[in-house]
Amino acid sequence: MLNKEAIMSRCVELAYNAKGFTLTNPLVGAAVIKDNEAVYGIHEKYGFAHAEVNAIKNAGENVSGCELFVTLEPCSTYGKTPPCVEKIINSGIKKVYIGVLDVNPKHRGQAVNILRNAGIEVEYGILSDKCSLLIEDFIKYQTLKIPYVTLKTATSIDGKIACKTGHSKWITCDLSRELVHKMRGLSDVVLTGIGTVLADNPLMTDRRKDARRQPHRVVLDSSLKIDINANIVNSADISPVIIYTSEKADKEKLSMLSDKNIKVITVSDNAGMLDLNEIMHSLYDAGYMNIFVEAGSRINGSFFDNKLVDKLEAFIAPKIIGGKDAISSIGGAGIDNMEQALSFKDYNITKSGSDILISARLQDYTSCVVEFTKNYKAE
Known part of the structure; x- marks a missing residue:
């Protein structure tokens, strides 16, 4: 007898391998059950x-009478590729198990109805919690029309990101820093501020030997203080660089940056702080779904003040820095009382070499998808 949850769980697990490559498409995994064996496929690249097409192909095309598992309702309209429902119907699949239904209300349930009208049995809501979490970034991108934001901090046990002198290399261990490089590589964009660029002259790339792709880089620089020969400026050939600045930016430097293939975008600012909401909408319009924030105290605080952080990756080293003038990880306006403190929807705590990593979700975009999948009544 099939273990439906185990097969769907494996579909989810494999789908994560395409993280960073599907761009604005969701991560999706699928499996064809042929000769009592599960043959898997994923959506590998935008x-x-x-995933359904790849699973059928991997099963050897002759899948008439077989069953199909898929983490997300198959597409029913033409896009970059033909609709998957056509492939499923034409292949002779007899039953389809779906994790969650389409996020878009215009398409939700369409595939279910098309498949059933073609005589294919359909069951949905299989392991919906895991399947919805797989596409949490996609859910936000589709519903709120802004990117999913993961913010990373690396602190001492007393919450400091640097000594009072500004010295910060290194707080966390080698393994933690390598993991950060992996996180960069899984993101569409790595975002930082001019303070970090001036202090550290970083590249903000994934420098692991087995890195499969490089994120695009974004710098927030309201006064365009960036050095024209900064590492991030001189590496636009590795991956694109965007600088967000204000109207008061030096027009001559703007032209010099443009000559180095740096895209400079002007947005509103308030007292030297660029409008993050405007920037998020700009990044959405540019087709970026996942933003990884690696910045200093001020920008981190602004992201939290604007309620833009969806996930926190907090590396904590077993060190104490101390000092009232040492820099904390999150600045900004802060809160007035404990009732206003941000709480996690859920979190995991793992060891990262000598450090601790807390991975916490601050927003929940999945419960609505689980709910409408559960309550959907097919036509």
Whole structure:
């Protein structure tokens, strides 16, 4: 007898391997049950075949009478590829198990109805919690029209990111820093501030030997203080660089940056702080779904003040820095009383070499998807 949850769980697990490559498409995993064996497929890359098509192909095409598992309701409209429902119907699949239904209300349930009208049995809501978490970034991107934001901090046990002198290399261990590089590589964009660029002259790339892709880089620089020969400026050939600045930016430097293939975008500012909401909408319009924030106290605080942080990756080293003038990880306006403190929806605590990593979700975009999948009544 099939263990439906185990098969769907494996579909989810494999789908994560395409993280960073599907761009604005969701991560999706699928499996064809043929000769009592599960043959898997995932959506590997934006513009390429979807998971269902790959699973059918991997099963050897002759899948008439077989069953299909898929983490997300199959597409029913033409896009970069033909609709998957056509492939499923034409292949002779007899039953389809779906994790969660389409996020878009215009398409939600369409595939279910099309498949059933074609005589294919459909069951949905299989392991919906895991399947919805797989596409949490996609849910936010589709519903709120702004990117999903993960913010990383690396602190001492007393919450400091640098000594009072500004010295910060290194608080966390080698393994933690390598993991940060992996997180960069899984993101569409790494975002930082001019303070970090001036202090550390970073590249903000994934420098692991087995790095499969490089994130685009974004710098927030309201006065365009960036050095024209900064590492991030001189590495635009590695991956694109965008600088957000204000109207008061030096026009001559703007032209010099443009000559180095740096894209400079002007947005509103207030007392030297760029409008983060405007920037998020700009990044959405540019097709970026996942933003990884690696910045200093001020920008971190602004992201929290604007309620833009969806996930926190907090590395904590077993060190104490101390000092009232040492820099804390999160600045900004802060709160007035404990009732206003941000709480986690859920979190995991793991060891990272000599450090601790707390991975916490601050927002929940999945429960609504689980709910409408559970309550959907097919036509």
